[in-house]
Amino acid sequence: MRTDRSKQLFDAARARIPGGVNSPVRAFGRVGGQPLFVTRAEGVTIWDADGNAYMDFVGSWGPMFLGHDHPAIRDAVADQLARGTSYGAPTEAEVELAERVCDMVPSIDMVRLTSSGTEATMSALRLARAFTGRDAFVKFRGGYHGHGDAFLVEAGSGAATLGVPNSPGVTSGAARDTRVAEFNDLDSVRALAAEGDVAAVFVEPVAGNMGCVPPEDGFLEGLRALCDETGALLVFDEVMTGFRLAPGGAQERYGVTPDLTTLGKIIGGGLPVGAFGGRADVMAMVAPSGPVYQAGTLSGNPLATAAGNAMLRWIAEHPEIYDHVEALGRRMDEAFERMIDENGWPVTWRRVGAMGSLFFGPGPIRDWPTVEACSVDRFAAWFSRMLEAGFYMAPSPFEASFLSAAHTEENIARFLDAAERTLAEVHATDRPAEVRA
Numbered sequence: 097m098r099t100d101r102s103k104q105l106f107d108a109a110r111a112r113i114p115g116g117v118n119s120p121v122r123a124f125g126r127v128g129g130q131p132l133f134v135t136r137a138e139g140v141t142i143w144d145a146d147g148n149a150y151m152d153f154v155g156s157w158g159p160m161f162l163g164h165d166h167p168a169i170r171d172a173v174a175d176q177l178a179r180g181t182s183y184g185a186p187t188e189a190e191v192e193l194a195e196r197v198c199d200m201v202p203s204i205d206m207v208r209l210t211s212s213g214t215e216a217t218m219s220a221l222r223l224a225r226a227f228t229g230r231d232a233f234v235k236f237r238g239g240y241h242g243h244g245d246a247f248l249v250e251a252g253s254g255a256a257t258l259g260v261p262n263s264p265g266v267t268s269g270a271a272r273d274t275r276v277a278e279f280n281d282l283d284s285v286r287a288l289a290a291e292g293d294v295a296a297v298f299v300e301p302v303a304g305n306m307g308c309v310p311p312e313d314g315f316l317e318g319l320r321a322l323c324d325e326t327g328a329l330l331v332f333d334e335v336m337t338g339f340r341l342a343p344g345g346a347q348e349r350y351g352v353t354p355d356l357t358t359l360g361k362i363i364g365g366g367l368p369v370g371a372f373g374g375r376a377d378v379m380a381m382v383a384p385s386g387p388v389y390q391a392g393t394l395s396g397n398p399l400a401t402a403a404g405n406a407m408l409r410w411i412a413e414h415p416e417i418y419d420h421v422e423a424l425g426r427r428m429d430e431a432f433e434r435m436i437d438e439n440g441w442p443v444t445w446r447r448v449g450a451m452g453s454l455f456f457g458p459g460p461i462r463d464w465p466t467v468e469a470c471s472v473d474r475f476a477a478w479f480s481r482m483l484e485a486g487f488y489m490a491p492s493p494f495e496a497s498f499l500s501a502a503h504t505e506e507n508i509a510r511f512l513d514a515a516e517r518t519l520a521e522v523h524a525t526d527r528p529a530e531v532r533a
């Protein structure tokens with residue numbers, strides 16, 4: 097693997113961009129080594145600035161559900177490009193995208209488009225507070241809902257990667273009303289709800305920012321019941337799971353209906369789009385139909401909505417892609433189960449649909465404490481070997497990796513061969529010092 101140009105670029109980047117990246121996880125902080133500087137992507141392959149090719153399991157952190165450079169999305173964006181890139185005025189395409197989202201996602205009667213998932217969650221929190229007249233909200237340890245101040249408390253994703261789950265710069269005032277429960281632990285939520293004044297419970301229905309951690313039976317249903325009892329709004333952060341776990345996201349897959357949903361990633365088909373939506377009576381409070389202020393010059397941007405419409409149209413017309421990724425995922429489940437059984441490696445594979453993570457601990461993996469107990473060093477050693485072998489996994493133990501509809505059986509067979517070989521290496525010659533002793 098050549099890295100000369102990437103090293104030069106990283107040096108140049110660090111001089112002008114904090115940490116050399118525009119989003120922290122990309123810096124490979126928890127896995128060492130050299131971040132990828134990407135020049136091109138097609139299907140399941142990305143190429144770096146040194147000409148190395150990798151099979152991509154990051155998929156731009158989720159949006160590339162159809163693979164890179166999908167013709168339907170490329171054509172839609174090219175068509176719009178010829179007609180202008182931003183108007184700051186309403187368009188037919190944003191009406192179409194809103195209608196598609198409401199048709200596909202069971203709980204959404206009305207939706208507001210934003211430019212990122214972070215904007216969507218910040219706005220949903222403001223709305224939940226306004227609707228209920230309450231200040232506090234509950235989130236989960238290791239849960240990540242973008243970088244709005246109130247959410248940067250015990251946060252996962254890049255915040256966990258950098259060891260700053262509570263970011264400096266978040267005032268005590270902004271964090272005062274954030275209450276933190278344990279994922280998959282209804283009692284912890286009940287205890288916080290009992291303190292009163294809870295406007296909302298924010299949850300990633302399948303946690304994706306502490307690695308992929310599925311909800312246990314009854315957890316999401318229990319949150320729904322608790323919110324009904326207390327009058328708090330249930331907010332599903334489906335930025336990762338939306339359109340990925342089913343056309344209607346995790347709420348369709350698990351049959352639990354939230355009051356509000358936040359979306360991002362896939363809804364933009366690779367361009368910057370987020371959204372929040374839900375019950376009509378709640379959404380009616382958003383300006384200008386109601387008093388809760390929320391705005392954005394690039395919200396509903398025509399290039400982004402063109403890509404989003406093309407993506408959602410494709411998904412709606414090709415439901416077979418969900419069976420395809422599920423079949424690939426099951427093949428991964430069976431292979432990891434076999435290799436872990438045969439070798440006794442202290443490793444746990446967790447997957448739901450097209451998202452999954454390998455944890456370097458014996459499990460069970462069910463919440464932040466069980467994730468945190470896993471070996472970051474072994475994860476880093478495995479990640480580096482996989483990268484060297486040409487497979488680009490999420491570069492942090494606190495992220496999910498993603499399958500796309502473009503992955504093939506043959507891709508997964510090659511991936512599993514490499515994973516077994518590199519896992520054997522990590523658990524043999526290159527074991528970290530603390531486990532060699």
Ligand code: HOZ
Binds near residue numbers: 119157253305495
């Ligand atoms: N928040 C993203 C992962 N959960 C990372 C975004 C990025 O680095 O591009």
